[in-house]
Amino acid sequence: MQDNIELSRRQFIGVAGGVIGASALASIPLGAETIENPSDTQASDFTIENQHTDVLVIGGGMAGLFCAVKAHDAGAKVMLVSKGRVGSSGLTPFAKGIFCYDKATSEVSIDEFVAQVSESAIQTNNPVFTRQLALHSYDRVQELKQWGFFDSALCNTSFMRPINERNIPVSERIMITHLLKDKGRVVGASGFSLNEKKIIHFHSKSVVLCTGSGGFKPSGFPVCDLSHDGTIMAYKAGAKVTGKEWNDGHPGSAENSGSCYDNWRGQIEEKPGLTGVQVNHHLGVDSNYQAYTQGAPVTMGPGSAPNQAGTSNVTYPQGPYTPTAFRETDKPKPPPQESGILSMFRSKGHDGPPGMGGEQVGGSTAGMAIHKSEGLVPIDEAGLSTLPGLYAAGDALGSYMSGGIYTQIGSSLAGSAVQGAISGEAAAKASLALEIDAVSQASLEQIEHQILAPMLRKKGYSPAWVTQVLQGIMIPNFVLYVKKESLLSAAMAYISELRDHHVPMLMADDLHKLRLAHETENMIITAEMKLKASIMRKESRCSHYRLDYPDIDYENWQAWINIYQDQDGSMQFEKQAFDAWPNFA
Amino acid sequence: MPIEQISGCIACKACIESCPTDVIQLDKRTNKAVIAYPEDCQICHLCRLNCPVGAITISPDKTIPVMVSWR
Numbered sequence: 001m002q003d004n005i006e007l008s009r010r011q012f013i014g015v016a017g018g019v020i021g022a023s024a025l026a027s028i029p030l031g032a033e034t035i036e037n038p039s040d041t042q043a044s045d046f047t048i049e050n051q052h053t054d055v056l057v058i059g060g061g062m063a064g065l066f067c068a069v070k071a072h073d074a075g076a077k078v079m080l081v082s083k084g085r086v087g088s089s090g091l092t093p094f095a096k097g098i099f100c101y102d103k104a105t106s107e108v109s110i111d112e113f114v115a116q117v118s119e120s121a122i123q124t125n126n127p128v129f130t131r132q133l134a135l136h137s138y139d140r141v142q143e144l145k146q147w148g149f150f151d152s153a154l155c156n157t158s159f160m161r162p163i164n165e166r167n168i169p170v171s172e173r174i175m176i177t178h179l180l181k182d183k184g185r186v187v188g189a190s191g192f193s194l195n196e197k198k199i200i201h202f203h204s205k206s207v208v209l210c211t212g213s214g215g216f217k218p219s220g221f222p223v224c225d226l227s228h229d230g231t232i233m234a235y236k237a238g239a240k241v242t243g244k245e246w247n248d249g250h251p252g253s254a255e256n257s258g259s260c261y262d263n264w265r266g267q268i269e270e271k272p273g274l275t276g277v278q279v280n281h282h283l284g285v286d287s288n289y290q291a292y293t294q295g296a297p298v299t300m301g302p303g304s305a306p307n308q309a310g311t312s313n314v315t316y317p318q319g320p321y322t323p324t325a326f327r328e329t330d331k332p333k334p335p336p337q338e339s340g341i342l343s344m345f346r347s348k349g350h351d352g353p354p355g356m357g358g359e360q361v362g363g364s365t366a367g368m369a370i371h372k373s374e375g376l377v378p379i380d381e382a383g384l385s386t387l388p389g390l391y392a393a394g395d396a397l398g399s400y401m402s403g404g405i406y407t408q409i410g411s412s413l414a415g416s417a418v419q420g421a422i423s424g425e426a427a428a429k430a431s432l433a434l435e436i437d438a439v440s441q442a443s444l445e446q447i448e449h450q451i452l453a454p455m456l457r458k459k460g461y462s463p464a465w466v467t468q469v470l471q472g473i474m475i476p477n478f479v480l481y482v483k484k485e486s487l488l489s490a491a492m493a494y495i496s497e498l499r500d501h502h503v504p505m506l507m508a509d510d511l512h513k514l515r516l517a518h519e520t521e522n523m524i525i526t527a528e529m530k531l532k533a534s535i536m537r538k539e540s541r542c543s544h545y546r547l548d549y550p551d552i553d554y555e556n557w558q559a560w561i562n563i564y565q566d567q568d569g570s571m572q573f574e575k576q577a578f579d580a581w582p583n584f585a
Numbered sequence: 586m587p588i589e590q591i592s593g594c595i596a597c598k599a600c601i602e603s604c605p606t607d608v609i610q611l612d613k614r615t616n617k618a619v620i621a622y623p624e625d626c627q628i629c630h631l632c633r634l635n636c637p638v639g640a641i642t643i644s645p646d647k648t649i650p651v652m653v654s655w656r
Binding site: 084462 | 587602603604605606607610621622624625627628629630631634635643645646647652653
């Protein structure tokens, strides 16, 4: 970490001019002294706390809930730590439909369901996790019913019921930033409190990341508290991660575009409901392509054919490909059941899924990939990562349960429940009778220094400004959604600057901004992953669309992309065949 | 602005704990919840829905202050 790097006037123009424009600079008194960090915080102001457990569950959403409960029930001592409140942070409080495969009533067999998902996902899904979803969703839903999940629009009370019944200790409003390692095994995690000046080291035998996905703090989708924290701390610890070229292409509404509540069309106040089997090919990126080729506004929904007569003289490729069986150009398929979230879409005042009414705008989920496609690379079906002792579940696990496309409404919430339960039980069993050595004091002190660096820095950049620059680079539709090598490379040049120059100078004057500083760094590393993976994947498939490689390449790209850090700290990429599982890193 | 006003706070901290983006803080001097970081509000309404006394007013409009690089 660098401190106190003065920024010359020339350097400042070079950095800022490309983003905010020279005219805006005219009003800034160039040459003025930078303002020092008003925080007079010293490292000694922070207390250091150490906690010990068998299984540490990081994240308090649907995956974290089931992980903690099942790890406890398998005999382990468990702790759950969350950046927000259990059931009130991440995407869980907003997901109102949960997939439930009931073999007694389903008209589709599990084999047929898995085959349909693979057809829609153009083989990008991992059928082991697709099958696992269908096999276990019913049991998880029954437990949620017992806990009262379906009786309230808010999750905290129902989530805390099984946790309190088991006396599982919960630490809320703790941002975890680092994984602890000893002899190649992950043996805990460290972070800081958002309430008081305190750093906490959690020492454990296994860690399960239930940290969700993340975005670039976009407008109109409630993902602004998620910044891929789990993925990035695992990447830095040596784990392989995947899925960064895929895009959740969820549209937002032009009206009140910054309001998640209004984009959600009242559903935040609805109780959750069940969804049955209805395999789709929900692109989203097709709307972005339509807006790119023909201009905004776009009024059609995802799944619609994008290639209509445009106003441009340029001839564009057909656009994102939808498998024949999943095209909805004529009319949408009727929902298979009249219960739960599907009927909610048609109830008074809730006349469509989130963000899909009225005039649409792109980028509302910018920075987020398809649920369950990005995150840690699993080496088995329990979500064990390429690092011993480290598991992931839910949106933090690159399980490819659906593949590079969203195939099933409600599968996100159900998949988190299913994977959370399985990973928790596996982590608990792996922890039994395991003896772990204490992490060295020198390692802990180094982590403490890295956690506090933005608060101790006297000069630097606010995370809010750096985030705004990041958004300006990444969210344009010609970078993240309609991709081509020249623009991906150009964006990467900017991101390199943020990574090398601005991340080491992120500055915070309170605990809230310390959180933002760490989140900003995580988003910048994610941006590098997304751009480089997108450059590497020289084809178009599912939610990854390359204007310069518009077709599916069955010969060379029946593969996922794994990302890892080499000995020098450089980001490396490798192909992993769709039917292959890696070993430990 | 997004979250606009907290009026009639009973200091139960439900809004502080339920805000995913850490927008609301407890003013230790007055023992009331205050809107500390409105620019980070994602307008999800979880604070309002968790408030037991209906103290929170929220607008769908989101405007954020102009940000410059050294502040």
